[in-house]
Amino acid sequence: MILNAHDLRKKARQTLPGFAFDYIDGGADDESTLQHNKAIFDRWMFTPPVLKNASQRDLSVNLQGTRLAAPLLVAPTGYNGMLRRHADQMLASAASRAQIGYMQSTVSTASLEDVHPAAPDNHWFQLYVLKDREITLDLLKRARQAGCKGLVVSVDAVHFGNRERDKRHYRKPMKLSLRAMAGVAMKPGWVLRTLLPDGIPGFGNLQPYLPPENQKGAGGASYFASQMDKTLDWAALEWLRSQWQGPLFIKGIMAPEDALQAQRMGAEGVILSNHGGRQLDSSLSPMDVLAEVRGLVGPDYTLLIDSGFRRGTDVVKALALGADAILIGRPLLYAVAVGGEALVQQTLTTLIQEIDLTLAQLGCTRLDELHPGMLRLR
Numbered sequence: 001m002i003l004n005a006h007d008l009r010k011k012a013r014q015t016l017p018g019f020a021f022d023y024i025d026g027g028a029d030d031e032s033t034l035q036h037n038k039a040i041f042d043r044w045m046f047t048p049p050v051l052k053n054a055s056q057r058d059l060s061v062n063l064q065g066t067r068l069a070a071p072l073l074v075a076p077t078g079y080n081g082m083l084r085r086h087a088d089q090m091l092a093s094a095a096s097r098a099q100i101g102y103m104q105s106t107v108s109t110a111s112l113e114d115v116h117p118a119a120p121d122n123h124w125f126q127l128y129v130l131k132d133r134e135i136t137l138d139l140l141k142r143a144r145q146a147g148c149k150g151l152v153v154s155v156d157a158v159h160f161g162n163r164e165r166d167k168r169h170y171r172k173p174m175k176l177s178l179r180a181m182a183g184v185a186m187k188p189g190w191v192l193r194t195l196l197p198d199g200i201p202g203f204g205n206l207q208p209y210l211p212p213e214n215q216k217g218a219g220g221a222s223y224f225a226s227q228m229d230k231t232l233d234w235a236a237l238e239w240l241r242s243q244w245q246g247p248l249f250i251k252g253i254m255a256p257e258d259a260l261q262a263q264r265m266g267a268e269g270v271i272l273s274n275h276g277g278r279q280l281d282s283s284l285s286p287m288d289v290l291a292e293v294r295g296l297v298g299p300d301y302t303l304l305i306d307s308g309f310r311r312g313t314d315v316v317k318a319l320a321l322g323a324d325a326i327l328i329g330r331p332l333l334y335a336v337a338v339g340g341e342a343l344v345q346q347t348l349t350t351l352i353q354e355i356d357l358t359l360a361q362l363g364c365t366r367l368d369e370l371h372p373g374m375l376r377l378r
């Protein structure tokens, strides 16, 4: 029975070949940040007030002019085509049905033009800044033309994390080991759902810029890695700000002073994130710095957060500490791999029900009634 994200993860481990499961599930180095992202939620505990009439509840939020029925967004994740054919469209469509946000990665399998119809009112584009500024500008133009509500610039993956669980499946970069290939042969259902009829997935957004010999998986990935702008700095972000007129969020902020800097340079919001423990191991959880950042940027600045959110109570803890909305990553990837769009939808429904129940049990009718006084660090 699948009741929660832990059940989904178990099922995904059975469904996917080992290399694909470890690609989504793994973290950097010793995975201490990955573990901490989970453990932190057991340190923050509620002191629930009682005897308040919370029989009617409203979970909606307004995110820079877009109304979300619940304070959730699908996190941007690259190469979802490895999980199931059309995974990007399924995630976007499930988000749209749940009336929450959907963020699409630069390195998604489907192009943003192909995904937009599945999420016409809640589609955000996540940009990795590439060395070639003409390509970067073209991606912005395409996001604008497709009708994306906002831009998310990820700044924490300029230097890729050392993901050893991932690396163990390859004999050389992007070449699966014999053992990993045998693992693929053991999962014919995955081969059918993922590789047929088109073969190894590519990178829809990058297709126009990729050399013909690098259109598919390995070639596309190494081309993309070579194109990441390793000189990225605040001046580049200011340039991007001047090129994008709509809402702009900076994703991958952990240091409180960086959140202030983002606010000063005119970004509409930041996403506190350690990239789900996939980048710098030994990084704190964004939950460790959330209250401090809220104090620095003031009550009205938009603060989103992700990394390790699995339960409705996790989401409500972040809202109480000052977040406006939460990005959900891996649980939705497990869901799309195991059961496609229907299971993503069910996962979102369950999460929203958990948030709603938590709110009721805290005696709140609206999200803005939550406050840090409802929590203690144990």
Ligand SMILES: Cc1cc2nc3c(=O)[nH]c(=O)nc-3n(C[C@H](O)[C@H](O)[C@H](O)COP(=O)(O)O)c2cc1C
Residues within 6 Å of the ligand: 023, 024, 025, 037, 075, 076, 077, 078, 105, 106, 107, 126, 154, 251, 273, 274, 275, 276, 277, 278, 306, 307, 308, 309, 327, 328, 329, 330, 331, 333
């Ligand atoms: C398989 C995978 C791929 C990801 N790809 C991207 C990406 O392309 N762009 C990005 O900004 N973040 C990416 N992330 C990070 C997520 O947006 C998010 O920060 C992270 O998944 C949150 O942690 P959680 O999944 O443990 O909740 C990826 C995460 C995973 C698991």
